[in-house]
Amino acid sequence: QTGYYSLNQRVPDVPLYVQWDWNDNSHVRLSGVYRTMQYRDFTANCNRMLPGYGLKLTSSVEMGNVMGYAMVQAGKGIANYMKDNENRSLDLVPTSISGQYTQTEAWGALCALECNYNKRMFSTFMYGYMRNYVDAYQGGVIPYGEHMKYEHYAAANFIWKISKFVNVGLEYNYGLKHTFAGNTIGNNRV
Numbered sequence: 001q002t003g004y005y006s007l008n009q010r011v012p013d014v015p016l017y018v019q020w021d022w023n024d025n026s027h028v029r030l031s032g033v034y035r036t037m038q039y040r041d042f043t044a045n046c047n048r049m050l051p052g053y054g055l056k057l058t059s060s061v062e063m064g065n066v067m068g069y070a071m072v073q074a075g076k077g078i079a080n081y082m083k084d085n086e087n088r089s090l091d092l093v094p095t096s097i098s099g100q101y102t103q104t105e106a107w108g109a110l111c112a113l114e115c116n117y118n119k120r121m122f123s124t125f126m127y128g129y130m131r132n133y134v135d136a137y138q139g140g141v142i143p144y145g146e147h148m149k150y151e152h153y154a155a156a157n158f159i160w161k162i163s164k165f166v167n168v169g170l171e172y173n174y175g176l177k178h179t180f181a182g183n184t185i186g187n188n189r190v
Contacts (some may be wrong), residue, residue, distance in 0.1 A: 025062040035115025052077020069113040077103035089141035105133040120161045128153040145181030
């Protein structure tokens, strides 16, 4: 039997982090999250609970007039915490065992440079990647083939701070997504 049933989470997500700063704008942070995800097994007519967990390493480094940023994260059952996965029902997906679900594995990375030419002009260059690992399944809120398998995202801009309250700029964005069905969608804009 299939169906959907709303369950209240009994345990909130538990985040923790440690951070080391070496000046006002530079740091390294290791973050973690542990969560429990409850779902209704209609075949066994009971509620089941699975753990979710993830780690994230972030950093910002000041190098004169250049700022560097980096992030990498990975885990199981944390897809909703990742860019472009939110509200896609990817934390838990159906398994081949009727009524049971499993956690999705996912990881992503991002790096960026901010170049400050002077106090009023800067540019940012960024690249990001994300990947989901999901075994083929039937049913589910979103069909298996429609989920994103992996994506690339890049952006570059030039910003001019005209005043304290007004900025103008030019930015180019590029994105490429691949689904588990083998479809590809790309987009770019200025």
